[in-house]
């Protein structure tokens with residue numbers, strides 16, 4: 393994984409553990425994925441999922 397930009401790290405919410413991050417995901421209305429930040433050593437959430445969008449029924 394590429395390094396997290398420091399500016400992104402600074403403005404993102406930080407979670408002390410992956411469990412904590414996952415709890416936030418459960419409450420969120422959109423698909424999120426937790427990842428370990430190599431800047432602050434904590435967890436952030438990202439809406440990007442390996443460049444592959446989650447399929448949504450159309451119509």
Ligand SMILES: [Zn+2]
Nearest residue numbers: 401429431432
């Ligand atoms: Zn960070």
